[in-house]
Amino acid sequence: MPTFDFAAPTTLAEAVTLMASAGTVRALAGGTDLIDQLKTNRRNADLVVDLKRVPELQRLGSDADGLHIGAARCCSDLHHDPTVNRLYAGLADSTGLVGSVQIQNRAAVGGNVCNAAPSGDTTPNLLVHDAIAVIAGPSGARRVELTDFFVGPGQTVLQKGEFLQELILPAPPDDSASAYLRFIPRNEMDIAVAGVASFLHIDPATKTVKKARIALASVAPTPVRARAAEAVLEGKVISASLIDAASVAAVESATPITDVRGSAEYRKELVRVLTRRTLNICLDRIGVSL
Amino acid sequence: MPTRHINVNVNGTPREILVDSTWTLLETLRDGLGLTGTKEGCSNGNCGACTVLLDGKTACSCLVLAPEADGREVTTVEGLDTGGRLSSVQDAFVKEGGLQCGFCTPGFLVSTTFLLSNIPDPTEDEIRLNLAGNLCRCTGYDKIVKAVQRAAATK
Numbered sequence: 536m537p538t539f540d541f542a543a544p545t546t547l548a549e550a551v552t553l554m555a556s557a558g559t560v561r562a563l564a565g566g567t568d569l570i571d572q573l574k575t576n577r578r579n580a581d582l583v584v585d586l587k588r589v590p591e592l593q594r595l596g597s598d599a600d601g602l603h604i605g606a607a608r609c610c611s612d613l614h615h616d617p618t619v620n621r622l623y624a625g626l627a628d629s630t631g632l633v634g635s636v637q638i639q640n641r642a643a644v645g646g647n648v649c650n651a652a653p654s655g656d657t658t659p660n661l662l663v664h665d666a667i668a669v670i671a672g673p674s675g676a677r678r679v680e681l682t683d684f685f686v687g688p689g690q691t692v693l694q695k696g697e698f699l700q701e702l703i704l705p706a707p708p709d710d711s712a713s714a715y716l717r718f719i720p721r722n723e724m725d726i727a728v729a730g731v732a733s734f735l736h737i738d739p740a741t742k743t744v745k746k747a748r749i750a751l752a753s754v755a756p757t758p759v760r761a762r763a764a765e766a767v768l769e770g771k772v773i774s775a776s777l778i779d780a781a782s783v784a785a786v787e788s789a790t791p792i793t794d795v796r797g798s799a800e801y802r803k804e805l806v807r808v809l810t811r812r813t814l815n816i817c818l819d820r821i822g823v824s825l
Numbered sequence: 826m827p828t829r830h831i832n833v834n835v836n837g838t839p840r841e842i843l844v845d846s847t848w849t850l851l852e853t854l855r856d857g858l859g860l861t862g863t864k865e866g867c868s869n870g871n872c873g874a875c876t877v878l879l880d881g882k883t884a885c886s887c888l889v890l891a892p893e894a895d896g897r898e899v900t901t902v903e904g905l906d907t908g909g910r911l912s913s914v915q916d917a918f919v920k921e922g923g924l925q926c927g928f929c930t931p932g933f934l935v936s937t938t939f940l941l942s943n944i945p946d947p948t949e950d951e952i953r954l955n956l957a958g959n960l961c962r963c964t965g966y967d968k969i970v971k972a973v974q975r976a977a978a979t980k
Binding site: 536537538539540541543563566567570571573574575583585587611634635636637638640641722723724 | 827829846847849868869870871873876879882883884885887888889890892893895936939940953954955957958959
């Protein structure tokens, strides 16, 4: 472990000041990535700032803008939250898949986002719900659409001194639902070979897709939207063949590598299958039958 | 080395401890307080041997910095007994032989205690899923699952 100092601010203003300190400053939420990275010298730090005692970063509640998720809120709080389960079901699915129970009790969704691993399970679910990232920093707060937050593996738009304050997920309309599936070769405690989050908003009278969102994990340098697949769905009457066509189109957005967890070809096939399955789960959750 | 005093309620007793900023909670418990029931296995959050309750929820103490625990409550395996008697979970692991070498057992006892406080009568699938963060290289898990089922039945 490198030598570093530690601070635990209790106000947002204090956190902004500390995060803008000289040297290498690391934001600490759940620590399940950061502390391991520090131990193994994959990241260094002069100062670690524990953001869990800042009330804004523990926020979990809805207002006119939608659901506010403080960046330090742990996965298990979201996994068990009634609103998340009712309105953002894909996020509830994914927060129960990150590591073990011990990890979910600590790991934050905001940390999953800022760690910017292409394989992060929660991120695609935030993307399909059109999440906004609220970034705090020395020159004030700014908002970025989460689709524009990721630059590369482990790389985000956060500048020196900036940190993620919260995520805002607009309230989804009636007759909509989301779902997440990932593939791993065992039942739990693994990193996604590929993951797919889907969101559908259906007109129940005509069964027309009013809005579709699909996002992919572990098949590109960053979490990505499958925009071609969304375009296949939107404005059309939902059917099994339309879902098949969208699932094929989703593969166009996947640019996976071959590595120890799976080949590029295998990952593309997983994207096709998981897209179909998650779209069908969305329909089940909305209560629309084909 | 930046050092600081932290106040932690450990197994019901308030403790003031001088720690280095870079110590983990695991190091603090074992080396600072001599509570060696909590074990270090992988040291990266995979094996669960270091599982403790932090403010009532399971956490890998190897992935908690000591100063994070300031003002919080920690329960280790040494704090699970009730007035010197084995808890129902501990007793069930003894009766079912849910251990062999014993190194992973403290973590399993803490995780099982947390599981049964949330799901008093878990299915076998729920037991295996909720204990997936605790690795045992001896038993093959069957006797551990039986111990959890016994604990649930006798709670």
